[in-house]
Amino acid sequence: MTRDEAMHFRNHVQRAGDGSMKHVGFALSILFSMVCQVALPVSPCSADEPSIGNQAEVEAVLSRHCVRCHGPKIKKAELRLDELDRDFVNGNDAEHWQEVLNQVAAGEMPPKEALALPDADRQRLTVWIRSSLEMAATQRRNSSGRVELRRLTIDQYQQTMEDLLGFRLEFSKDLPPDSVSKDGFLNNGQTLFMAPSQVETYMEVARRALDISFDTVSADKELYYFVAAKAEREADFETWKKRTAQHEAHLERASDGRPAKPNPKYPRPEPVPTGHTRKTDRIYGNSHGGLLIQPISKEQYAEKRVANSRTFDGVPVSPGFRQMYGMANWLLRGELLVRVRAAGSGGMVKMTVSLGYRSSETILNLRPIGSVIVGDDEIFEFHARMENLPVLLTGKEKFHAELITIANDSVSTPLILDSVEIVFSPRSEATEHAVLDDTPEATLRKFVPRAWRRPISDEEIQGLLDLHRQLSQNEVALPVDVGRDPRASAALRDTLAAVLSSANFLYRTEPRVSGKEHALSDHELACRLSYFLWNTMPDAELRRIADAGELRTRLATQLARMLADAKSNRFLRSFVYQWLDLGGLDRVAVNPENFPEYTSELKADSAEETYALFDHILRQDLPATQLLKSDFVMLNDRMAQHYGVQHLTGSNFRPVPAPEHRGGLLSQASFLTANANGVDSHPVKRGTWILRRLLNDPPPPPPPNVPMLGAAKVGTDRLTIAQRLEQHRDNAACFDCHQKIDHWGLALENFDAIGKWRGLDTELDSNDIQRRLLDERKNQFAKAFTEKLMTYALGRSLDFSDSAAVDALAAEFVSSQYRIRKLIECIVLGETFQTK
Amino acid sequence: MKSLNRRTLLRGIGCSLALPVLDCMAVLPESLPRRACFVFFPNGVSLPPHEHPAHKDWHWFPFGDGKDYALTRSLAPLEPHRADISILQGLSHPRGRMVVAHTTADTFLTGGDVSGAYNNSISIDQIISRATAPHTRFPSLVLSSDGGIGYTARTGTLSFNKSGQPIPAEADPRRIFNRLFSSVEGQTDEQQRAALRNSGSLLDYLLEDGRRLQRQLGRGDRAKLDEYLTAVREVETQVHRTEAWLDVAKPKVATDEVNLQAVQSDPGEYIKTIYDLMFLAFRSDSTRVATYQISREDGQGIGDQFPSILGFNGGHHSLSHSTETENGFEHWGRYDEFLSAQLACFLQRLKSTVEGDSSLLDRTTVLYGCSTSHTHIARNYPIVIAGGKACGLKHGALHRYSEDTPFSNALLRIAQATGARDERFADSSGVLSEI
Incomplete structure (x- = not known):
């Protein structure tokens, strides 16, 4: 309960x-x-x-x-x-x-x-x-008292706007966070609420986004950069040597016994040349915060690309270091294309490209625009928008230069950076994302069915045209811009903003059609599928099939296609994050005095390890019981280091034979850290997590006003946590629940607050509970997993009317030998998912 | 005409139909504003038992009685303000006493009943705002260190609207500042007015469109969509309000009066900045009501990490659970002291600003406190009430109450002093008369 x-x-x-x-x-x-x-x-x-x-x-x-x-x-x-x-x-x-x-x-x-x-x-x-x-x-x-209406979650809103408009703005950054439902999910229709300020934000974001989509970029705004990393670095090194010489000459001239005053003409150069790879986010004064690069003509750019493609000759960026390039365009709007050619030096390297700017002498404002795993020599493409930078524009806060940084996020393997290309505002091709058509009506007829994810009636078009007419009477100007599409107007923008602030867009609606109250239309089914597996609106193919009324006959092939698509990673990450409460990692403040080795990178990678395990089990079609205990672990260099596994390099997660005490979720740093208190392990938290997340059998909350663990008489503070728990269980009010919780967590006491193995002699160990889960609780786990996945798929809490369906699905899941893929198929093909 | 300032007059000309300001002004005997501000911290306070060595220094509640009380180090920073503060002991919301204590931040300012199905109710700041909103550009200011609303039963905002729904809090100093004091760049009034008219038509459409959809939905969905329709209507009200205020220039505030670069990773500076923003909003009469949740209950959110960033051993929630460790009460008490020092700075800034023939503090009632006394006990709230003497409040003493007095009586006292005409609030049984 x-x-x-x-x-x-x-x-x-x-x-x-x-x-x-x-x-x-x-x-x-x-x-x-x-x-x-x-x-x-x-x-x-x-x-x-x-x-x-x-x-x-x-x-x-x-x-x-x-x-x-x-x-x-x-x-x-x-x-x-x-x-x-x-x-x-x-x-x-x-x-x-x-x-x-x-x-x-x-x-x-x-x-x-x-x-x-x-x-x-x-x-x-x-x-x-x-x-x-x-x-x-x-x-x-x-x-039908149930809530089937589901507001788009923050993630879904972000993805849907991106897919609808074809560019990536931080659409959802001003929205309030979504509430967590009692079963731990963020996509529950009942708990997804709507506040007035949210409606305001939706309207504001829609207008801003449409303004951008109305821009057609003219050629005179394009800027091209091509940086051959090695050549640029050598040239810069020459400049640095010259500056250092000047600086030192100045010091000599001034050395008449008194200390030399700094001369702005000959500033002290950085200890290393500007823009060379460095570790921290701090930069030194008197520089543009990165190796300053200059734009070239489109023709030169094309030539350089061809010339550079013949050889690969880069500069090494060591693990934990980054290479920075500064531009000085002071551009605030528009799209940016970044191409990076790089290779890992003898292994796979996680490379993160960030866009940023320098707002003061030492502060960098960097936003990652993408991460990739780099192996062999390859060119990677990244897109970003200048609007996403929180640029501070007034007075001394004015930024100095835009920055592109290329960081090596591995801990073991150097990155070889060959070249970086930056194109500002690449001309966009006419795509399915183009919003405007020749007349307002044509625009609406094309745009609204995509936005509302269903066919629309003439009456609805008429309503919007009426609004457009009304808005046209107000003389509102669009923001000044050179590259505006001539068909755009403020009235049309605000009409489309109404489409994007309408309940038909913000909610997934499944209205009741009399005569077939429970049957989902093809478009509604397409939406359920798409938001379940991709966290976004249906793509063109799904839409076409739904338009043709063929979705039900082609469901199995569509499902396979969707799972194979890279967008299915959004399902994986969002389901795993919510089901296993990986957000817990951000709620624990690991004490740096006790654990100096605990970094934000380690935190991020410990979550990645959990995603990687689930991903491997799903994609390789392994039994889900491997989540409980596996003979392999998914490791990269950083996690290997954390677990004390030797000789593993490269940032990519890959299956390796499980070292002693590892294998399965219960030995992962993510779970062990998130359910500790930042200083010590916490058997009650860990036990509760196992019951709540893995067995879907959450213990009741503590009754009010019970003494917390340890808040007993003076003199108990030397007791171990296990002893204090025992004392706690002696209290009759606590016994019933704690006898159910504690033994799970106590068996994991050999893992410390960040999931490292303590190597103590303990009565119980992790093998015991893994065995207990597999021997005694396999079916309970299967049912719990079925319930969790179904809750997520449906976007609502299950109730007793679902129990027959859950039992049947869980039985199929068990007989498939716990294949997650099979369970997804059964859920999607099942009656509950296909009816309202 | 002393009682009507220029801005008020201008507004009267622009929108005397939209906002019955002049009527209100006629009713109030004086025109200087009355304000209220509510600040919350979570997890209770350090209250070492009598025999404990830390009792003397780090027991949040002062010792003594009435005017003869002695502050411990926990509240020592408030010593200079003794004449302007009251300390209340023993109060709590009766309906909150039995629920899981961490849920009581949700009801601190509402007195709502969340013991069963979660049905919260309107918070006191929003009650007050009904009386003060006609006079100001913004009906109220809702702030928290985390922003947003948190989630049900672990709220990230103190304010709830009349349907008991959480009002998202703002957390970013720059956004707050811009909303209060920056003008829309490059637009004439006429353009802004046209843009607002557009918003009005747009909102009309959304309402109509939403109602059409609602007719096709099942019972549960219809209720859910009501949330949306209510929200749209409230935005509509806000648009009318903005339109009515268009002729009045936003007050000029120099950016060096507040550190807009402050971020949560520097808790002292950040909390000070939020207090500064409330101060500036009050001084410029941009709003007369504000709430600020310093951090959330139960170890949630960035605010909980303030103590660890400051070098304490653990977050705020874990400080409150570490009283058995060495110097546990003292560490917790030192953090209490840090928070009360921040409050003292705010009071000082209000106090040293002259308004009419008294200070800003005399016309601003500040309630500072928490809905648990110490860990998981939702009784005996630690409460400081400061300022508002020109609104009729009396200060200078420590008052002890039995559980017969609901905390709502204190909230109602502040509401009435700030101009609300409500006779009751939540489960109030009267009005606190000692302050």
Whole structure:
């Protein structure tokens, strides 16, 4: 039961006790549900099982076996079975009955130490709950009180705007963060809310984005740079030698016994020449913050490209260092194309290209525009927009120069940088992204169906044309720009901004068409697929197939295509991030005094290791149980160093045989660090994570006002965390939950706060819990994983009406030997995903 | 005409229909503004037990009674302001006492009931804003170190609208400054007015379009879409407001009065900057209500890391859990002291600015506190109320309350002193009369 549910419970219990009227209502509803049940067709259980049974018998079982601990005297887990609403349809407790069913059916309740529940009674109880739930599920679906409307998440909004308009602005940077649902996901329709300031932001962003898309760049704004890294560096070194000589000559001239005053004409040069590779984000004074490069003509650029392509001759950039180039255009708008030709020196290197500027003497403002793994000599392309830079424009804050930096993010392997090309505002080809057409109506007819991800009616077009007419009466000017498309106007821009601020764009809508309330249209199905697997709008091909009404017949091939597309990485990263709560890494402040080796790069790579493991299992179609325990680990140079694995170079993650104590999520630094406290390991956090994330069996929240771990008498501070936990468990209020949580976490005590192996002698070790998970909890894991993936795929919390579907999917998942790909297929092809 | 300044008059000419300013001015006996400001920190305060060696120095609540109280080091920075502050002990929201304490930041200013299904309600600053908003360009200022809204039950904002929905907080000093004081570059008033008219038509369209969609949706979805429609309507109100204020130039504030480069990785400078921005917003009468959440409960967000950045052993939440470690209470207390020193600077700046025949502080009530006394106990809130003497507040003493007095009584006291005419707020049972 989640925290919210538990709180809900308490509330319910309080309300139920309010007055006698409530009890009358209660009794009536019990009566009502009994009447209904008599009329119900018998549940999925076979005929030789007892029928739904009479309420009195069920009540007798409840009071004999359950109410002692979940009743008026003691209410363990804040649950009172005597007061749970027996009306599954109109009451609020159906979800709680589902939980009761799970516990009883799994044999977890009643607990071993309590009076044993005879099989007949167990069956009586489970049959009653199960069939009542079935009935309620049918009713609930028909009354459609569920939220199917899903606002685009921040990520989805960003990706959708990019795909719709064809360029990458930081569209979502001013939006408030999305809320996390009780099951841990960000894409839950119920929790995705809308605030006034958000609507304002959507309107503002739409206008700004459309202004940009209306720009057609004219040739006179193009700038070309070609930097042959080695030649440029040598030339710069000559300049540096000259400057150093001048500076020193000046010092000599001034040395008449007094210290030399700095002469601005002969500034002290940097200890290393300007723009040469360096490690930190700091730069030295008196420079442009990077090797200053000059634009050349388009013709020269073309020539240099050809000439340079014949040989490969670069400068080495050591691990952790970066090469910086400065330009001095003071451009604030427009697209930037960066091509980098590089190779790894004897291994694969992660290369990150950033765009930035220098705002003051020493501060760089760098924004990564892309990272790639570089192996053999190759040319990599990056796109960026100047608008994304938070340029400070006034007074002394005016920036000095734009910077392009090429960083070697590996810890083991040098990068050889051959050349860098920079083209400012490359002419954009007419693409499917072009917004404008010859008339406003033609523009709308082309743009709106893409934006709203479905065909639109003439009435809708008419509504927008009316708006356009109204807006045309206001004389609003577009921002001044030379390269404006003549068909653009402020009225049209604001009409399109309305399209992009409309609920039809911001929400994924699945309206009900009378006669086929539950059937998804092809376009709605295309959206579900696309947001599930790509986190963005359907692409042209999906749209075409949906237009032709053929999506259902071609679903299997489309699914395969979508999973093979690189965009499916967005599914992978976003699902794994939310399911395993990798955000926890950012919530822990690792104490640098205890762990000086813990860097932001290590933090980022420990998350990458987790993505890499999931990716490998998904793409190689390995069993998902390898997440629990694998005989390989995904490592790169930095993580290998962290785990003490010798002789592994290169930034690319690759499978290597698992070293001792490693293999599977539970031995990964990401989980171990995020669920520690930055100083020491934290068995309760780790145990809770395993229950919540891997087994979908979250423990109830601690009751209010219990002493926290360690907040006991003075004199306990020398106890180990395990001993203090034991003491904690001695407290009756804590025992029930902690006996369930602690043993998982305690077995991982040999991993410290950043996931390093301590090498202590411990009673339990990680192998024990991995074995326990695989031996005893495999099916629970399969079901939990199914539930998590389905929750994510549907964008809503599951309820009891989904339990039959979940069970069937989990069974298929198990019989496929835990293939994630198969599970995705089953979910997509299943009824729940294909109906509303 | 002393009571009407030029700006107010200009506005009256421009929009006397849109905003009944002159009526309001006629009702108030004096025209100088009344303001309120609410500042929250999480996780409670260091309260070492009596026998503990740190008790004497690092017990947040002062010792003594009434006017005869002695501040410990936790609040020592407030000593110069004794005549302008009251310290309240023992208050809490009755409905928050039993819930998981970390959820109580959500209800600190609302007194809402989130013990069952999460249904929050309007916060006191938004109640006050109803009275003060007609006079200012911005109805209120909502700030936090993290920005946004956080998430349900671990809020990242103190302010909630009338439907109980969180109002996203601003965190970036430059954005806040620009919104308050920068003009739209390169546009004439007429152009801006036309642009606002466009927004008006656009919003009308969105409402109509949304309602059309709503008719085709199921019950749950219709309720969800209501959120959107409400939001659109509120933006519409804001557009009208902006239009009405168009003739009034934004106040001039020199950028060197505030450090707009401040970032959260330098907590002292950042918190000071946020206080400075509230100060400037008040001084220029851009708004009369502000909230600021210094950090979030339960170790969430960047604000929680302020102590670790400052060199303490761990984040704010973990400080509050480390009282058993060596000098645990003292470390926590030192961070309490750091935070109260920041508050003292803010009070000082308000105090040293003259307004009419008193100071800005005398017309600004500042509530500073937290909705847990110490870890996970949502009772006995640590509360400081400062300023507002010209609005009728009395200061100089430590007041102790029993649990019969709901914290809402204190909030209502401030609301009424700031001009709200509400007789009740949330579960208030009266108005705090001691301050």
